[in-house]
Amino acid sequence: MDGAAPEAQRPRRSRPVRVADEIKQWVVERDLKKGDKLPNESAMIAQFGVSKGTVREALRILEAQGLIATKTGPGGGSIVGEVTVERARALLGNYFYFQDLSVADLYQMRKALEPELAASLAGRLTEDQLSELEDLAKRFDHAARDIEEEKQQHVASLAFHARLADFAENKLLGFVIGFMARILTDLTVYRGLYDPPNAELWRKGRELQLRLIEALRAGDAEKARDTIASHMRIAEAFMQEQEAHLARRFMDD
Template identity: 55%
Template sequence: MPPATTRSPDEPAPRQSRPTMVAEAIKAWVMEQGLKSGDRLPGEAELIERFGMSKGTIREATRILEAQGLVRTRSGPGGGTFVHEMSSDRARALLSSYFYFRDLSLADIYQVRRALEPEVAASLAGKLSDSQLQQLEDIMAGYNAPARTAEEEREQHIASLSFHATLAEMSDNPLLSFIIAFVTRTLSDLTVYRKLYDPPNHALWAEGKTYQGDLLRALRAGDSDAARTTMVAHMQTAQALMEAQEAEVVLRLTV
């Protein structure tokens, strides 16, 4: 696949189509009006008058918004076009499609994890409830023993990454939560389709289990410095072990 082309800073941005411009105008209007998920948009005739566009343009703009997951159209009695809140799963799926051909590396992923996850861990030290800490412990219970098969390794790796996504969701910063959940999901997908779980990596399991245990103790004790330091070491060790695993898989496939 040819590399993506980049636009010069002096080059004008591509001109948007009328439906695209109207879709953006509708989004801005929804924000200005403070509409929430489930609120009905004005009827087609009112949109035509408000935005001064043809019926065809308004309908195409609505289809664009629906494809983006921002509105939902229902037919029949009580039907119409309604504001719709996109789920985080759908947002991550759309973002995954963008990165599908970007050939992300483990180094790309861990660069983001090293930058964000230690700070999230530090910010949550001493702030998690007993039920939240128990939720993290329950996830760890799913990989108490090292995997015996490649299939068990795959499931344990996914569960271990869910520990990090769950911890991020406990942050009061929704952007950080979303980014970390997306990155861990991307790493999980990469592990599966590159088969980095075969053969089972007992060193990765043991190191990960130890670091997560230390992290939980720091979170419970309210020690933000220890939580940050532990997560930094965890990310560095995990990256090294994962890259070694990937090199072994590549070597096995080429001999």
């Protein structure tokens, strides 16, 4: 026995979902690109051996996923679309929002991946890219004066890491790190993990981001790796402290 679930125990997939998968496979096998046309409705009915309603529902599924687009009017029809990074992260986020992710879960991944990203970018960024990171790091030149500003500072700090991920040459690595920054931003805002304010976190975080930029500019991969690893450890300790503070506050209430 290979441990696979018996056929009877596997969730049944509707016919439109199966046809949508077949259409995707058909597109991949022909190496179609964004903007390439799909067969017309009649041709797909014949090719996949299903009804008009099933084909239309399958196409609606693919359109909702961003994999195809529909053009109306003369010469219209279905064409291959392109799933943007923002859409992919949003769809994946819909799954993880129901998984009760913790700060520890996210930082386990961040500590493993972000130092490697930083090291891989050392000496490879343009001056324009480095200047953009500097602008993000220097956006706030003072500790937060109130809770709202503290929240903005947390969001800006994570935007720095998301932007760094955008520069990744390894697109999978960049996607995962950018996705984690998005999820952590949402957790921070939804759970109020920026309250109470922490001036020391702002000071240390800003200092380490600027030190990272120096290492990237100098092409010092080891310094870049060590700097962001330190940043991850400090940020994780703070965020876990905030989680504990929030839990105590709820218990007191």
